[in-house]
Amino acid sequence: MLKALSCILLLFILSGCDRTTVIHPERKNIVETVYASGKIISENEYSVFALSNGTVKEKLVKDGDTVSKGKVLYEINNESSSARLEAATANFELARLNLSPQSRILNDLKIGMQNAAIKFSNDSLNYSRMKNLLAQNATSKVNVDNAYANYTISLNQKKSAEEKYYSTMNELKLAFENAKSQLAAAQSELDNYFIKSESGGTVFQTLKEKGEAVHAGEVIALLGSTSQRIIKLSVDQQDIDKIKTGQEVLLKSDVTGNTIYHAAVSQIYPMMNELDQTYRVDALFNDSVPQRFIHSSVEANIIIQQKNNALIIPYKAISTGDSVKIKDGTKTKYIVVKTGIRTMEDIEIVSGLDESSEVIIPSQK
Numbered sequence: 001m002l003k004a005l006s007c008i009l010l011l012f013i014l015s016g017c018d019r020t021t022v023i024h025p026e027r028k029n030i031v032e033t034v035y036a037s038g039k040i041i042s043e044n045e046y047s048v049f050a051l052s053n054g055t056v057k058e059k060l061v062k063d064g065d066t067v068s069k070g071k072v073l074y075e076i077n078n079e080s081s082s083a084r085l086e087a088a089t090a091n092f093e094l095a096r097l098n099l100s101p102q103s104r105i106l107n108d109l110k111i112g113m114q115n116a117a118i119k120f121s122n123d124s125l126n127y128s129r130m131k132n133l134l135a136q137n138a139t140s141k142v143n144v145d146n147a148y149a150n151y152t153i154s155l156n157q158k159k160s161a162e163e164k165y166y167s168t169m170n171e172l173k174l175a176f177e178n179a180k181s182q183l184a185a186a187q188s189e190l191d192n193y194f195i196k197s198e199s200g201g202t203v204f205q206t207l208k209e210k211g212e213a214v215h216a217g218e219v220i221a222l223l224g225s226t227s228q229r230i231i232k233l234s235v236d237q238q239d240i241d242k243i244k245t246g247q248e249v250l251l252k253s254d255v256t257g258n259t260i261y262h263a264a265v266s267q268i269y270p271m272m273n274e275l276d277q278t279y280r281v282d283a284l285f286n287d288s289v290p291q292r293f294i295h296s297s298v299e300a301n302i303i304i305q306q307k308n309n310a311l312i313i314p315y316k317a318i319s320t321g322d323s324v325k326i327k328d329g330t331k332t333k334y335i336v337v338k339t340g341i342r343t344m345e346d347i348e349i350v351s352g353l354d355e356s357s358e359v360i361i362p363s364q365k
Contacts, residue, residue, distance in 0.1 A: 021361045022327060023313070025353050030310045032341045033250075033301035034242055036281065038233035040253065042224030042294050044199060050214040051192035052076060059210050065203045066226070070196050073203070073221055076214060078193035081186070088179070088186035095179035098172045105172065109165040116161040120154035127151040195220065202226045204294060224294070229285060231263055233300055234278035242304045243268055249283045251300035255293050262286040265302060305341055310348045317361045318347055327358040 054076040061073050098105055130147040133139035197203075205222040208214055231251065235243055249263040262285070269280040283300070317324055323334045337352030353359065 022358050023317070023361060025311050025313045025349055025355055025357055025359060027309050027355065028312050029306070029308045030312055030341045030343060030346055030348050031306040032304045032343055034235060034239040034304055036233040036235045036249075036300045036302055037298065038231060038300070039295050039297055040293065041230050041232050042202070042204065042226070043228035043230055044201065045204075045222070045224035045230075045294070046198060047219045048073060048195060048197070048221040048223060050074075050076065050195065050216055050218045050220050052081075052189075052216050054078070054193065054214060056208050056210050056212050056214060059206065059208065061203050061206065061221075063203055063206055066201070067197045067203060067223070068200045069198065072194050072196050073206075074195040074208065074214075076193040076195070078190055081190045081193055085183075085186040085190050088183040092176075092179040092183040095172070095176040099169075099176055103172070105168060106165070109161070109168055113158075113161040113165045116154070116158040120151075120158040123147070123150045123154040197223055199223075199225075229294065230266075231283040231285070231298060231300065233281045233283060233298075233302075234273070234276065235281045235302070237272055237277050237279060240268070240279040240281075243279075243281055243302060248303040249300050250303070251283075251298045253293075253296050253298045255296040263300075307341060307348065310341065311350075311353065311355070312346045313349055313353070313359055314361060315342065315345055315347045317359050324353065325360040325362075326353075327360060332360060 056074055057077045058075040059073075060075065061067060061071070067073070097103060127144075127147040127150070130139055130144045134141065134144045201223050202225070203221060203223055206220070207222075208220045214220060231249065233249075243265060245265050245268065247265045249265060251261050251263060252258060253261070263283040264286055265281060266284045267282040269282075272279055281302070283302075313324070318337075318339070319325065319334065321336065322339050323336050325332055325334050335352055338350040340348035340350045342348070
């Protein structure tokens with residue numbers, strides 16, 4: 001019984017003691033990195049949206065096809081829009097005909113205007129002649145008054161014919177512009193049923209098949225450039241200030257397993273994603289190996305700074321205020337050191353220690 005109590009007491013005493021480890025700073029390479037995750041996307045990648053409701057009448061491309069700008073990818077059923085376009089086209093052609101030299105409306109009015117002008121000219125001459133005859137006492141005042149009445153009526157008829165012609169001309173011009181606008185609107189509406197590529201590139205994914213329903217604003221295809229792949233990364237807001245364009249990026253993709261690829265930071269976006277408190281950072285591959293796949297997940301380390309043959313101690317040896325506990329003969333003391341690169345495991349000592357220093361690292365209790 002006494003022996004058992006002694007063992008327990010000894011274990012208690014040992015467990016209450018702070019066991020320490022003494023190490024010497026050593027020279028090795030150190031690299032500070034920032035972790036980021038994301039995916040590989042295509043350069044100029046964009047989604048193609050349906051612009052109207054309907055069903056797929058024809059699917060004109062398949063995944064992997066290379067297309068040029070303006071290539072029709074899908075045709076959506078458009079019977080009603082085609083009918084509206086035909087009606088608008090017919091209305092436009094009629095409005096254009098009504099303004100042309102062959103216009104029956106304008107030609108009839110023009111003839112009426114010419115007839116009124118001829119009649120006015122005759123009545124004007126007759127009125128002048130009657131006035132001259134009256135001055136010679138060769139006709140009566142009644143005849144002059146009648147000639148004047150005819151002259152006045154002809155003048156009014158001439159003005160009325162001219163006003164009617166030009167008024168109708170303006171109305172026909174307005175009708176032509178309205179018909180032209182309606183035709184453009186009908187054509188635009190019909191164009192919405194032909195889904196086209198915005199630029200040349202590759203069809204990465206089609207999301208609808210012939211006969212399937214589509215809704216306005218629904219994504220129906222994904223396209224992009226084949227010339228370049230962009231690594232779209234998310235960097236924590238606490239680390240974004242360390243990131244600069246040109247920094248080296250080492251990454252692995254889920255598709256290629258443990259293969260390490262090299263890239264460089266190409267763009268840093270200034271707006272934070274409030275959902276996950278991260279910033280977008282883009283990188284471009286340095287490797288000549290073609291990246292065939294897109295949207296595969298990646299894990300990356302962005303190299304912030306690195307140094308070869310640096311003086312290193314374990315990170316857990318640093319205390320508050322960048323102080324280090326060392327052995328000084330038979331005693332121990334804390335000294336302040338100047339630090340450099342920091343990682344999760346190590347820290348660079350710029351000054352304050354050398355390779356002969358005995359650094360005390362408290363062990364876990």
